Amino acid sequence: MNIVLVDSGIGGLTLLKRLIKAYPHVTYRYYADNAYHPYGDMDARELKEHLELLCNTFFTQGASAVVLACNTASTTALTHLRKHISAPIFGVKPFLSPPYSRTLITCTPLTADSSTVKKYVKNGASVYANARLAKMIEEVAPDFDKLEPYLIKELSPFKVDRVSLGCTHYVYLKDVIERITGAQTTDGYDKLLKEITPFINKNPAKNRLQEGDYPSFIFSGKREEQKYAELFVQI
16 A cells, blocks of 8 residues: 655655555655645635645545545645545644643644634634745745744744644644644644555555654655655654
């Protein structure tokens, strides 16, 4: 079995590491769609069409499943893709458990405009949407603490107990955000793992990544194998 993860940059590596820890016997390919980074800059229709083309290509090439390792991609296009492609597609979305008061969802503006986030807001959650932060994370990697002064200005006004990291890039800022807000952070990874588990269990595989190995990386733009491999090891 081989699973393709797709994200516009390094964010999805944090989800990839979680999947490998849970299911090391699966063969993973990571598609870094860096020619289109960040997905949050695309309009919803353009993103849906782009991801539909990518997913069809992955399945034609023999992928067993595709994981959208990007909250923006998942909240915008997952429902559309499942309607138009009869193959297993999974996605990560912002997640919060109730109660939703004193909670904050950090995400891109496109994710903030999704029905997923609007549902949480309707029930009392707050939203911090930033169109630039994913780009900034790419630029400073792996020195993510450099963004702390910026995030102090951005997040200090929020008085919350829990923060949802609604962008896979933001998982790199988990410690920084917790220091600034004093809040506990969450992500949608456990929910995704719960969803994909039955599929993986029904499709056993024999391959297994050994310690020190890393999966194959594919790039739509500039090839950055060394950067991705080093980040993958550090996560």
